[in-house]
Amino acid sequence: MFKNYLKIAWRNLWKNKGYTFINVGGLALGMAVTLIIGLWIHDELSYNNYFSKKDKIAQIFQSQTFNGEIGTGPAIPIPLERALRDGYGDNFKYLTMASWSQPQYLEYKETSISRTGNFIQEKAPEMLDLNILKGEKDGLREINSIMLAESVAKALFGDEEAVGKVIKVNSQYDMVVSAVYEDIPTNNSFNDAHFFMPWEKYLTTQDWLKYAIDNWGNNSFQMFVQIVDNATMEKVSTTIKDVKKNAEEDGEEFNPQLFLLPMKDWYLRSNFENGKQVGGRIKNVWLFGIIGAFVLLLACINFMNLSTARSEKRGKEVGIRKSIGSQRGQLIYQFLSESFLVVLVAFFLAVIIVLASINGFNDLSRKEISFPWDSGVFWLVSFLFVLFTSLLAGSYPALYLSSFKPVDVLKGTFKVGKYAGLPRKILVVVQFTVSVAFIIGTVIVMQQINYAKNRPIGYDKEGLVQIPTMSQDFSGKYELMRTEFLNSGAVTEMSASSSPTTEIWSNRNGYTWEGKPEGFQEDLAWTEVTPEYAKSLGLKIIKGRDFSREMATDSNAILINETAMKYMGLTNPIGKLVKDSSEENPDPPMKIIGVVEDMIAQSPYEPVKQGWYIYDKNGNSSYYNLRLNPNQSASQNIAIIENVFKEHFPDIPFQYDFVDQQYGKKFASEERIGTLSSIFTALAILISCLGLFGLTSFVAEQRKKEIGVRKVLGASIFNVWNMLSKDFLKLVIISCFIAVPIAYFIMNGWLQEYPYRVILKWWIFALAMVGAMLVTILTVSFQAIKAAKANPVKSLRTE
Template sequence: MFRNYLKIAWRNLLKNKGYSIINIGGLALGMAVTLIIGLWVNDELTYNDYFQDRDKIAQVYQSQTFNGNVGTGPAIPLPLEPALRDGYAENFKHLMMASWTQDSYIKYKDNNISRPGNYMQPMAPELLNLEISKGDKDGLREINSIMLSESTADALFGEEDPIGKVVKIGNQYDLNVSAVYKDIPFNNTFNDTDYIIPWDNYVANREWIQESLDNWGNNSFQLFVQIADKADLESVSRTIKDVKKDLNEDTAEFDPQLFLLPMKDWYLRSNFEQGKQIGGRIKYVWLFGIIGAFVLLLACINFMNLSTARSEKRAKEVGIRKSIGSQKGQLIYQFLSESFLVVLFAYLVSVLIVLLCLSGFNELARKEIEFPWNNINFWLISIVFIFFTALLAGSYPALYLSSFKPVDVLKGTFKAGKYAGLPRQLLVVLQFTVSVAFIIGTVIVMQQINHAKNRPIGYVKEGLVQIPTWSADFEGKTDVMREQFLKSGAVFAMATSSSPTTRVWSNRSGFTWDGKPDGFQDDFAWTEVSPEYAKTLNLKIIDGRDFSRDMASDSLGILINKTAVKYMGLENPVGTLIRYSDQEDEEEQDPPLKIIGVVEDIIAQSPYEPVKQAWYVYDRQDNFSYYNLRLNPDQSASQNLAVIERVFKENFPAIPFQYDFVDDEYAEKFAAEQRIGTLSGIFTALAILISCLGLFGLTSFVAEQRTKEIGVRKVLGASVFNVWNMLSKDFLKLVVISCFIAVPIAYYIMNGWLQEYPYRVILKWWIFALAMLGSLVVTVLTVSFQAIRAAKQNPVKSLRTE
């Protein structure tokens, strides 16, 4: 019986090719969008699934209160690790200190490459579930060892066996390769860990870390844990909450509260506000999941509308089948079989669309998603997906068509009824309500991105290049390099800095100045710079003056930004002396710092957030990480870079020449929102296309049903415009209703979304008006094609049978 149903369904598809193409095409587009969103959502939700014990792994976070504002992050002090190891050992299987991921130059013979990696304690291979392909899994036990990823080992050694070979890090110290591990998968927190060096080596070679061994105020480190097999993560988190406050009274004023953030939340739920977890990327998972569901719904609505619109053409078929004994249930099965066949074809087409688009989607979304051909769960879900879509799309037409009374149909007295078209009208309204809401949402997202992009950033990013200086080779050569770069003609100005222009790497507190309120908890972004920093970045000095190499006293000078003036409560900031508040003995005090100038605020963190109070301190100890170069504007960037590379290689022949354009680095701050906006725009366009396909099909059937009416009207003198108006006005009314429903819904949702951004765009009426106008224009264009085509037909053809 089912085979017979499929035969009938196949014949109906062939008989109505235009209807079949619209139906299958619309469903295929909807299913393709749903499939590709489903693959993206699965990739997001399975982030960090690489780890076997991911439910037991966490990172230590802390919340601290500064002047009533609670800040939360993963930076912790170094003494915390031994305190947890000694006092709470029964709660943990592993405790692992780790540096922040950083690029380093790794050299073997004449081969010198730059790779990101970490310093970690010896239990890292087990905690990170590393797959060792060569060497010893306990390869971090020796202080002068290093573990490399397979891709890094291949880049360094080629066909040679890397185990036991000696590599040089940053041209500072030699390390023995103890193990090679398989590259960590892309959708993983540690996917950019291409090398691991023992933590003890990190401590031994850095004096500032040795000074931090007992310093509870220096929050510059990371601590990862794996809790004991029988321990509960939430219970352990509550247990360690007040450890820092209890063990160090000096930090108690900031009310530090420790907790464990489980691995499952690192990627999707890592945002905090006033100490409370408020989500993160999970909002995008929900957003795209909802978009995928609605796009599939729009495609199913098309199927329902086109199927019920053809009801009168199928009425006699239903009447005859019922008169010869077909039961209503059999008819329902028949129409659901037709739906299943259409959905099956649509699914096959959708898979083809996904395969064609997946590479471009990965590039746009910064993913490495592969089509899961060998995943049995995917195919099981696909079967359920096909049956669910067939049921969703075909249930209403099946129930509707199977309900016709055979007597009325065969006597010729069947009428669809006064309100027969009402369900179709409601579905069209739903379609365009969703489409208009999508349009409004996409426009507002792009408006918010552009609003932040157009925000004054405080310096000129165009023509500014930064070169990393992560090697001992750079020490003591700053003045020489500045002189050579300037003489080359490719560089207009050069300065060094301890942080990149687009980020803040260090925050400091514990200062005092005249007028500082009692109990005020200070916190400043801290960047050490050479005297040419303001000139190189084109910073605007709004009070005081810039650094000068000719004034020896400027070695204790600082520049502060405009926000810091307000934050510190200074009316006349220039000349203000700043001391370390913990140095009470005047004889042992470091010389005070002196504010010599005030600069415009620089956006170095999120462009959606207020600018943080910042100090730019004269670098007295060559504590720099970057060369900042202002390119010669009279030459092309490529010419300048060629000259800069030549000068660089003459002085550092063994170091790879690396550089970043600051404007590209700044653009990365918008990358996540830009991707979301672009993907939303594409999905919105597809949703509109699907809705228009359905509208196109409905218009063609309406025109076909009213062929004779149109012929009579034309004989009586109706113009093309009259006929167009007759066929179009009903659809336009439905779209207008959709607009008035969509606008308040979109306003409520997008206004709530914008509240997450302190620096945000103001919703304006023209955004909603533009979306409404756009939807009406698209509707007119879609309907007009069929309406004008019907209006131009020769009335003789439609009336000659009368």
């Protein structure tokens, strides 16, 4: 029986090729979008699945209060480790301190590479359950040991045995390779950890770390834990909540509250506002999940509309089947079988579309998604997906077509009824409501990105290059390198700084100044710079003056930005003194000599943070900032700079970043959302137009005799076009008025996440409405004009 139904269905589809193309093509597009979004969502939700103990691993976070506002982050002080081990150790199976991921120079013989990794305590590889390929899992027990990712070992040693080899790190210290582990896949935390070195070694690398060991106020480190099997994240968080508050002297002032952020939340739910977890990337998962569902719904609506529109053509078939004994249930089963066949063919076409587009999708989404050919779960889900889509798309047509009365159909007295077309009209309204809402959403996302991109950033990012100076080899060579670079002709100015131009690496408090309000808790972005910093970046001095090498007193001077001037409550800050309020700091007060225009160093969607620029007298630079010669090409300048660099640092790989490219990365996430939304919106509109095109062709077919009579009586092409178009245009106008408030509500809520955001304007919504109407007119016009130009003799010759 089922085989017979499929044969009939196939013949019916083959007979009506245009209808089949629209139905199958629309469904295939909708299913392809849903499939590829489903693969993307699965990749997002499976983040950190590489770690077998992810349900028990967490990172210590803390919330602190500054002037009534709660800030939350993972930075913690070193003494917290001992406090947790001694007082709360029975809650943890593993507890490991770690540095932030940092690039280091790794050298072996003639090979020198730069890779990112961590200093971390010795139990971390066991906690993370790294896949050790060679060596031992406890490879960090010796202070001069290093564990390398497989790709790094290959880059350094080629086919040589890595374990036991000695490599030099940052030209500063020798480390023995103790183990080689499998590279951590990209959709996991620590995927940029290409090496691990002992935490104890880290504490010996720089003098400031020695002072941080007992300093509760230095929140410059990370801590990862694995809780014991019988504990819960919530219970342990409650237990350790006030450990830091009770231990540090100013605990009451800043009210630090500790808690555990589970590994499963690191990627998808890591955003906090005023101490409360408010989500994160999980919102994108919901967004694209909803988009996928709606695109599939649009394709299913096409099937329903076209199937019911052809009801009169199938009416006689239904009448004959019923007259010879077919039950309604059998007819429903037949039409659902037909639906299943259409959906199955569409699914295989969708798979082909996904395979053809997955590489491009990966490039856009920065993913490494592969088609899961060998996944039984995927094929089971796909079968259920096909079944569900078949029922969704075919249930209404099946119920509708099987309800015809055979006597009325066969006598020719069957009438579809005054309101028979109402469900189709409702479905068209739904289709275009979704499409118009997609258009509005996409336009607003792109507007927000462009709004932030066009925001004044406070410095000239074009022609500005930064070079990392992490190695000990750079120590004490700034003046020499500045002279060399300037004399090369490729650089017009150069400076050094303790943070890259596009980031803030250090925040400080504990300073006093004249007029500071009682109880004011400052939070300052702290950057140490050489005197040429403002000149090399093109910063504008709006009050006072810049640093000067000629003035010896400037070694104790600072520049502040506009936001800091307002933040500190200073109307005339020039000459004001600021002093470290801690008793153990013997440094003299620092004098404010100038105010610079605000520069964006963090998110372009956030307000500029209050910043201090301190004269670097200790050589604490992490980056050289080079202003390229504008009279030469960038490639020519870079080639010259590389030659000068290699002359002085032959064993260090030459690395550089264009600041404008680094700044552009701050928009990467939003741009990906915008680009993908644009593509999905275009596909949604295309699917809607396919349905509208098919529906128009059937309406024109049904009314061809009416059109013939009107033409004989003198109707013009415009009259016929207007008759066929106006009904559809009315439906789209209704869709627009439904879509606009829905889109406004959703997008206005989305924009609230950005303190620096675009204002919603009426023309965005008007543009979307006009665009939808134009698309409708163009889609309908082809069939309408074709029907209007047809010879009326052909349509009336049977009368």
